Amino acid sequence: MTEREFDIVLWGATGATGRRAAHHLARRCGEGGVRLAIGGRNREKLEALRGDLPDAGGPIAVVVGDSHDTAFMAAMTARTRVVASTVGPFALYGSELVAACAQNGTHYCDLTAEPQWMRAMMDAHEDTARETGARLVQSCGHDSVPSDLGVQFLQEAAVVRHGKPCRRVATRVTRMKGGFSGGTAASFLNAMRLRETDPNFGRLSQDPYVLCPAGQRQGPDGPDRMMPIEVTWDADLKAWTKPYFMGPMNSKVVRRTNAIMDYPYGRDFSYQETGLTRGGIGGWLAAMRDTLAGRMLLTAMSIPKTRDLLQRRVLPKSGEGPSKKVRESGSYELVLVGEMPDGTILKARVTGQGDPGVRSTTLMLTEAALCLAEDADKITVGGGFWTPAAAMGALLRDRITAHAGLFFEMIDET
Numbered sequence: 394m395t396e397r398e399f400d401i402v403l404w405g406a407t408g409a410t411g412r413r414a415a416h417h418l419a420r421r422c423g424e425g426g427v428r429l430a431i432g433g434r435n436r437e438k439l440e441a442l443r444g445d446l447p448d449a450g451g452p453i454a455v456v457v458g459d460s461h462d463t464a465f466m467a468a469m470t471a472r473t474r475v476v477a478s479t480v481g482p483f484a485l486y487g488s489e490l491v492a493a494c495a496q497n498g499t500h501y502c503d504l505t506a507e508p509q510w511m512r513a514m515m516d517a518h519e520d521t522a523r524e525t526g527a528r529l530v531q532s533c534g535h536d537s538v539p540s541d542l543g544v545q546f547l548q549e550a551a552v553v554r555h556g557k558p559c560r561r562v563a564t565r566v567t568r569m570k571g572g573f574s575g576g577t578a579a580s581f582l583n584a585m586r587l588r589e590t591d592p593n594f595g596r597l598s599q600d601p602y603v604l605c606p607a608g609q610r611q612g613p614d615g616p617d618r619m620m621p622i623e624v625t626w627d628a629d630l631k632a633w634t635k636p637y638f639m640g641p642m643n644s645k646v647v648r649r650t651n652a653i654m655d656y657p658y659g660r661d662f663s664y665q666e667t668g669l670t671r672g673g674i675g676g677w678l679a680a681m682r683d684t685l686a687g688r689m690l691l692t693a694m695s696i697p698k699t700r701d702l703l704q705r706r707v708l709p710k711s712g713e714g715p716s717k718k719v720r721e722s723g724s725y726e727l728v729l730v731g732e733m734p735d736g737t738i739l740k741a742r743v744t745g746q747g748d749p750g751v752r753s754t755t756l757m758l759t760e761a762a763l764c765l766a767e768d769a770d771k772i773t774v775g776g777g778f779w780t781p782a783a784a785m786g787a788l789l790r791d792r793i794t795a796h797a798g799l800f801f802e803m804i805d806e807t
């Protein structure tokens with residue numbers, strides 16, 4: 394790649410997640426001599442933010458433009474080696490940027506959790522990105538880094554210990570403490586609207602292999618269903634499962650990792666991601682309560698009148714997010730249960746410090762952007778669309794362990 398003016402542009406730096414990412418990035422760029430620019434549509438807000446940022450080791454440039462301005466996007470992406478974007482819902486504001494990155498050979502990472510938009514971007518720009526060498530890595534936040542890297546971590550351990558990967562992995566979200574931001578609410582609302590207006594939306598959301606390349610969209614998993622009323626017994630963890638609203642999205646990313654890396658987890662690999670309560674009648678009641686509450690929220694969001702009411706009165710607006718106290722006291726835990734072909738069970742745990750929706754997400758996005766910029770020569774894949782595990786794998790795992798409060802471990806029961 395020829396010399397460019399910036400190493401990283403943080404696009405959308407004035408939003409709820411963007412502001413946090415800007416702080417993390419400035420601090421981390423200062424440590425590593427990485428040239429940072431912050432971008433968005435409002436110069437005044439960007440200048441004010443710049444004044445608040447920690448020392449980045451050099452000047453932080455400001456770039457101003459609109460997401461839909463293709464000429465601006467072309468010019469911006471030609472000035473930087475990497476763009477990290479928080480301008481979402483990505484299906485509404487992200488397409489021009491991805492196209493420009495693909496065209497200019499600019500590496501890219503974002504926070505999308507919108508499979509139908511991800512599919513559309515891959516269909517439109519995969520060939521160009523392969524030619525230009527642009528590494529385009531979507532879903533670099535809480536969706537879907539802990540799940541994607543967690544499964545890769547468990548499978549690597551399975552191969553080291555037993556010579557082969559687990560044939561089935563179930564990720565159970567056992568703790569999730571924190572809040573969510575206005576952009577996440579907007580993405581959810583946009584998905585609910587698309588459900589009504591886009592005839593392909595339902596089919597694409599339910600297809601478990603929708604993110605896999607053409608010709609590789611088959612496997613043992615059944616349709617991904619959004620918040621089904623389903624409470625099941627996990628015999629390995631001796632506790633009740635409940636639907637997890639981001640499970641279908643994260644599952645699609647994990648299955649894509651397997652497909653685009655030529656099946657390191659096996660062609661018959663099966664994946665599921667749910668929440669988990671505990672054992673006994675108390676655990677069952679808690680799982681049922683949460684399942685019904687999730688279903689009620691989904692129903693309310695699918696009725697235009699209640700959806701508008703929730704949007705106006707309850708949900709956070711653009712730029713809003715959890716308080717500092719909630720961000721810093723938040724945490725989460727995922728327990729991954731893998732079954733080997735002979736029935737042997739392996740377990741791993743991924744924990745994260747900080748609320749998943751903003752603090753942990755923005756720390757992970759920061760490390761993904763730095764990984765694309767600083768580890769460019771160590772990343773083995775070429776241009777194209779990649780998942781976090783496929784593009785960065787252990788490089789990103791080491792970074793988020795050292796700098797983003799995540800921890801990966803095998804659970805060895807004696």
Ligand SMILES: NC(=O)c1ccc[n+]([C@@H]2O[C@H](COP(=O)([O-])OP(=O)(O)OC[C@H]3O[C@@H](n4cnc5c(N)ncnc54)[C@H](OP(=O)(O)O)[C@@H]3O)[C@@H](O)[C@H]2O)c1
Pocket residue numbers: 405406407408409410411433434435438458459460461479480481482483486504505506532533534535536537574575576577578580710711712713714749750751754
């Ligand atoms: N994957 C995950 O785990 C995860 C977690 C959190 C968030 N997210 C996603 O991240 C995205 C951002 O969330 P958020 O809460 O930070 O959103 P937000 O507060 O609404 O911020 C959106 C940002 O986009 C900018 N923007 C909007 N329209 C623009 C345009 N036409 N041109 C240029 N900039 C524009 C806004 O600028 P102004 O400040 O000028 O309005 C703001 O900087 C959402 O899609 C959300 O779903 C994902």
